Amino acid sequence: MTLCRAVFWIFALLYFLALALFLVGTFGLFGQEKDPLSGVFLIPLGLPWNHLLDFLPDIILAWAVAAAPIVNLILLRVICAMLTRSGRAS
Structure with missing residues (x-):
């Protein structure tokens, strides 16, 4: 596994953990109190x-901020693919 792929998977793991904490805190799952933070x-x-x-309304803003790391995941994946291709070409 290359360093780039490791960074991608670590970022993905951190994102899914943060998303899980967001969902548990937002909806009060597993007996937790609802937490705005x-x-x-x-x-x-x-x-x-x-x-x-x-510029988004407050109703959509929280979910859009929760989805924003997906853009970084896509960019990491594209960069890893480009580095892999350039490594094979040389």
Whole structure:
């Protein structure tokens, strides 16, 4: 496994853990109290894209910020594919 793939999978794991914490805190699952700050771990994972989402209404904003790290995951995957291709060509 290359370093790029390892970074991709670590980022994906962190994203899914942060998303799980967001869902548990937002809906009060497993007997937890509802917590408005449960999505705080999604914010740094979604940078810089969640700064571009300020124009959205509040109802959609929380879910858009929760989905913003997907853009970074896609970009990491594309960069890994490009590095793999360039490594094979040389």
